[in-house]
Amino acid sequence: METNYKSGFLSIIGRPNVGKSTFMNKVIGQKIAIMSDKAQTTRNKIQGVYTTDDAQMIFIDTPGIHKPKHRLGDFMVQIAEDTLNEVDSILFMINADEGYGRGDQYIIDLLQKVNSPVFLIINKIDLIHPDKLLPLIEKYKSLYDFEEIIPISALEGNNVDHLVDVLKKHLPEGPQYYPEDQVTDHPERFVISELIREKVLHLTKEEVPHSIAVVIENIEKNENEKLLIQATIVTERSSQKGILIGKQGSMLKNIGKQARRDIEALLGSKVYLELWIKVKKDWRNRQNQLHEFGFRSDEY
Template identity: 60%
Template sequence: MDKTKQKAPFKSGFVAIVGLPNVGKSTLLNHIVGQKIAIMSNKPQTTRNKIRAVHTTEKGQVIFIDTPGIHKPKSRLGDYMVSAAETTLNEVDLVLFVIDASEKRGPGEEYIVERLKQIKTPVFLVLNKIDKVHPEELLPLIDDYRKRLDFKHIVPVSALEGNNTESLVESIYNEMEEGPMFYPADQVTDNPERFIVAELIREKVLHLTHEEVPHSIAVTVEEMKRGENGKTLYIYAAIYVERDSQKGILIGKQGSMLKEISRRARLDCERLLGEKIFMEIWVKVKKDWRNQDRMLRNFGYFDEE
């Protein structure tokens, strides 16, 4: 009798990451896939589109979908972001509800819990930022959430430091069923290069500006082409703002702010794409674009509806 050990079946599936803005969803996603896919900042509503990242091992492949933070919308763009997050919940095999372990449950978390009660998809509660709290403080928080929803699994992690993230990934694969490999093993996202480049430029604006400016910008990559020598990738992009005063802030004194945005974005793009890049960025004004459906479609925010 052949007692050769049978190879375990290849598993695959889709996992949505949901939660309030600024709880560390993008940081968690980037850590799991081991590469910067989603942009990060300490400002709310950093993620505007669904970001898809692919995690592949010998045992299987999981496609993670980082959704915009669920919040009370204040514009048509806000409506789109919340809709994008909520419609994802019924399209996946598992939902990760990420919370900030250093914060008590509030109305925002309660809203998401009520939304999760309406779906049949299994839900993991992921307590992020455990590096900010004493372990004893986690138990009352876990008990509080357990009373609100029957979570399939509860996992405390620190996405920033990588604490317990391997255990989380292991638990996710345990929930997946046998399935195909949807993407090549070396692919980490299905978002096009232009989208990633635009997001990296937007991230630099988030890092370098304050108040209303970060929320008032959109970025489009107008052109990406290779130079005649084939060694340099030329990227031409535009940052759109809603007011002339915001344009002045982004350009800065003698163009200093725009130069710094371009420099940081170029370095990140060179690391991501692995090639030499020339980048040129303009700033344009489109008044009140966040409330204009036509502009939102032009910027790619309604392409999934």
């Protein structure tokens, strides 16, 4: 390895649904963070590792910063804010189509306390007329002294390669933290549970998506050398359980079918997926339940 190898940790922060997970998946080249059109999809810090011959970037996709409504929400915001003082660079991502909002000002106030360079990433530029971009840039320039301001479309891939090149230039010299073929620091079980949860987000409506957790109960090879994965979808109310099962089990079957497809792509092998549903009332406000489902930080 060259002596001037560069590496560093980069936190991606922003309001919910600005495209943080979409961006990280685009850079890494495969799905490691779940994506949804529903806000507050990401609940834990998800690290994506991008490695080249001369550099390694560890992207931290954080939960969207929002006003919490329960203990899980408190945990999510705390996780996002904690990363600000743990990284080499910060990517503050906004949605070009939404523009400036009160949530952005809250984040900018947090950024006043950090020493790391902050890049403003204006995402979803494919959704606005080019004439609207310059006024948006000027607005944010007036609020904070960003290292650079870079417009992109994570979904379309527009300007993403340029952004990665810019970020690489600002990396400090450092070691290769992860093997070159590793794309995330999360264990297989975590990624599998997230892929199942993503399908619930896509296929259900209203409050159901945000009141569920997915617990991987067992992973083993069966007698046919097929991978057996058994998982429980936990929800808060019996009425939600009925929605998740669907008429004659149709919803649960569809969730399993779509999740299995992504899990097989992730693992590169055939999978037999068994799903159950359990009701644990108000689990998002119960600290012991949050710990059981993997939501842990120094304060929660």
